[in-house]
Amino acid sequence: MIEYLVCAAAFGLLLLGIHRKVIARIQMRPGPPVWQEILHALKFSFKSTWVPRTASATLFVGIVLVAIAIWSAALFVVLAGESILILIGIYMLHKIVEHGFGLSSGSPYGKFGGVRSVISAASEIPLFVTITAIYFFTGSLLLRDIVAYQAVHGPLLLIVPPAAIAMYLVILSKLPFGPFSIVESKEIVSGYKTEHFGVWRAALAVTDGLKTFVLLYAFVLIFLGALPFWLILALMTAVLVSLSFVCAITPVLSPYDSVTVQSIITGLMLAYIGYLWWVVP
Amino acid sequence: MAMKRKTVEYGLTASALIIVIAWIALTTGAIPLWAAEAVFVVAFPALVLTLGLWWRAGGGEEDFPFIGY
Amino acid sequence: MLSIGGQDLFVLEFGDILHYFSPYTLTLFLLAVLFTGLAIISRPEEQIEIAFGGDAYYAKETTLPEMRFRRFMAIACGLASIGAMVSGDLFNYTLFTSMVGITNVGIVAAVKNRHVLNAAYAYGIVAMIATLPLFGSAALIVATTGTLSIPALAAGGQAVPLVGKALLVLGVVGEGMAPFYAAKAEMFRAPGAPYVIMCSLSSLLIFLRVVEIVTTI
Amino acid sequence: MIVSRISRFISDYQNLVALFAGACILISLFGILSLPLAYEENQIYPKAIDRTSALDPYDRGGTPFNTTTVVAQYPENSPYLGYVTAYLTPLSKYLADHTLHAGTTIVSHPGGIIDEILYNTRGLDTVVETSILLSAFAIASYLFRRTE
Incomplete structure (x- = not known):
């Protein structure tokens, strides 16, 4: 099991490296090598590390542990085929982790990152709408049931395409450099990550790797169903590259606009659910 | 805040030991899967942090840090 | 009995009020416990403020009485969300939720910052209004189905009116989520990270739980 | 842009109460439209108030x-x-x-x-x-x- 964690984190970091590379190439820059994010994680773990004097020490360190722990748990939830509600819960609680990172240091940049993550929390309700749409068809939220449903009826991507789009947007909002990445956008240095340097940052990189892996893996499992493992990895990469295209050609929205756009998407999804409720007996 | 090498070493050894024990127990079937997963969720973050800290933790006889340009 | 959050692990009984632990509620429960623990053991940070347009900066200190009160409120908030996470009774859940709303205001009430207090005031008003749909939904559901127990409602047999569910969600949104967008952002200007985090944590948790409840009943 | 106008409105916490009240009105209207709701006779904790009792x-x-x-x-x-x-x-x-x-x-x-x-x-x-x-x-x- 521990090997899954390590491999998932490494592969997730590799995906983030590919993400950066693709964006760079679209913008006609050479870009860093694809394994740059893995190197980053290692590099940061060798740096000397302490806790800033102004920080709330326990929270400053504790939140790093919590961050890795919740995404490790998320990976196990996905692997075990448990309820995707748990996965979504962990996803939402990643917001709390962002607050914790941002606020615990006392730095104004971190604080702005934390405040922005509060703002954007309300806009991530498309996730729940996605869930409801899936529940309409599968009648269960256990991942293994969803996969079993797709083995019979074909991929959910073709059955509920709007739900797939909503979850795609949600993953987009978690990727760096995207239109909704207001939490760590560059005008506030690195947002909530600003004050976590050295080993803390390395641990944060591990979290990012796990998070990217879990979200993309869950996306493929939920909307395409059980496939050979190599094909799943290939599809994850394909989804990520498509996301990178979106990130490369869109500007970062201003914080409140980002939330408004996401809320409008939620509204559209709710209308779609209403339509489903009307049509499907 | 100074990092004590001993503390970090203890933490690293403890978390690594716990993970190895849980792993062995899982492969021999002594504990169910969920228990092993719970142990990993708790011990893996500690392992990541202490491993990183251990690489750089001072032993008490360091040089002066370079603070000026 | 429920399949949405995974199989039930065990059920804790308090008379007619059951607390059930499924993988989902257990996860939320553990997170609430964890962050309550963090709020208990960590000291507040010293927030750095930059005077705009110059090089000056200063650190805000949190005084001891203020810290004590806010920690007390954060712990109360944590306990309320712990209760709300596992409660298997609709009325009990709404009670815990309204307690979350009140303690959220309490967490920032001690801060001496005009913006923070104004935002907390707006939030307090919404939280107060929100108790009407919140308890109203519980009353509506008990009147139309004759029971308040979530497992009993989930077992089927009674048709829970859609408006009851809608009011429940609206109430929870008012207690925690609606102020998230604007008021909470202002409230997060307050120093004292471990306590302020409890505000958003509890709101997210009660919201995550209500999704499970309305899908189940 | 309509988006930024919406965001400007909802980013002000002074408008929060109005927004929430609007949502309450909408759902109450929906509730009134969905009347009548059936009353379940078989209630838990039934009440029979005796007005003549000393208690x-x-x-x-x-x-x-x-x-x-x-x-x-x-x-x-x-x-x-x-x-x-x-x-x-x-x-x-x-x-x-x-x-x-x-x-x-x-x-x-x-x-x-x-x-x-x-x-x-x-x-x-x-x-x-x-x-x-x-x-x-x-x-x-x-x-x-x-x-x-």
């Missing part, structure tokens, strides 16, 4: 210090269902057994005026209700006593 608002029938019929959701979890006295403290129980000074639990007991039938089955509700009051009072008194 009027609190009289739930049955004999004091004896059982009362209560329809509970899970009677198997409440072995003392209907025995109001079961929740007396040892001291109050002693008083109730030997004198007439401790009556039913209605007002003679810490916890105040609490519906004693619910007291047997829904103890946690009582605790949470009083905790809400406690936290509200704590906030109010802290703000009142705070020195500038």
Whole structure:
């Protein structure tokens, strides 16, 4: 099991490296090598590390542990085929982790990152709408049931395409450099990550790797169903590259606009659910 | 805040030991899967942090840090 | 009995009020416990403020009485969300939720910052209004189905009116989520990270739980 | 842009109350439209108020210090269902057994005026209700006593 964690984190970091590379190439820059994010994680773990004097020490360190722990748990939830509600819960609680990172240091940049993550929390309700749409068809939220449903009826991507789009947007909002990445956008240095340097940052990189892996893996499992493992990895990469295209050609929205756009998407999804409720007996 | 090498070493050894024990127990079937997963969720973050800290933790006889340009 | 959050692990009984632990509620429960623990053991940070347009900066200190009160409120908030996470009774859940709303205001009430207090005031008003749909939904559901127990409602047999569910969600949104967008952002200007985090944590948790409840009943 | 106008409106917390009230109105309208809702006759904790009783608002029938019929959701979890006295403290129980000074639990007991039938089955509700009051009072008194 521990090997899954390590491999998932490494592969997730590799995906983030590919993400950066693709964006760079679209913008006609050479870009860093694809394994740059893995190197980053290692590099940061060798740096000397302490806790800033102004920080709330326990929270400053504790939140790093919590961050890795919740995404490790998320990976196990996905692997075990448990309820995707748990996965979504962990996803939402990643917001709390962002607050914790941002606020615990006392730095104004971190604080702005934390405040922005509060703002954007309300806009991530498309996730729940996605869930409801899936529940309409599968009648269960256990991942293994969803996969079993797709083995019979074909991929959910073709059955509920709007739900797939909503979850795609949600993953987009978690990727760096995207239109909704207001939490760590560059005008506030690195947002909530600003004050976590050295080993803390390395641990944060591990979290990012796990998070990217879990979200993309869950996306493929939920909307395409059980496939050979190599094909799943290939599809994850394909989804990520498509996301990178979106990130490369869109500007970062201003914080409140980002939330408004996401809320409008939620509204559209709710209308779609209403339509489903009307049509499907 | 100074990092004590001993503390970090203890933490690293403890978390690594716990993970190895849980792993062995899982492969021999002594504990169910969920228990092993719970142990990993708790011990893996500690392992990541202490491993990183251990690489750089001072032993008490360091040089002066370079603070000026 | 429920399949949405995974199989039930065990059920804790308090008379007619059951607390059930499924993988989902257990996860939320553990997170609430964890962050309550963090709020208990960590000291507040010293927030750095930059005077705009110059090089000056200063650190805000949190005084001891203020810290004590806010920690007390954060712990109360944590306990309320712990209760709300596992409660298997609709009325009990709404009670815990309204307690979350009140303690959220309490967490920032001690801060001496005009913006923070104004935002907390707006939030307090919404939280107060929100108790009407919140308890109203519980009353509506008990009147139309004759029971308040979530497992009993989930077992089927009674048709829970859609408006009851809608009011429940609206109430929870008012207690925690609606102020998230604007008021909470202002409230997060307050120093004292471990306590302020409890505000958003509890709101997210009660919201995550209500999704499970309305899908189940 | 319409998006930025919307964001400007909802980013101001002064508009929060208006927004929420609007949502309440919408859902209430929906509720009124979905009337009539059926009333379930088979309720838990049924009430029969006896206006002539000396204990009027609190009289739930049955004999004091004896059982009362209560329809509970899970009677198997409440072995003392209907025995109001079961929740007396040892001291109050002693008083109730030997004198007439401790009556039913209605007002003679810490916890105040609490519906004693619910007291047997829904103890946690009582605790949470009083905790809400406690936290509200704590906030109010802290703000009142705070020195500038």
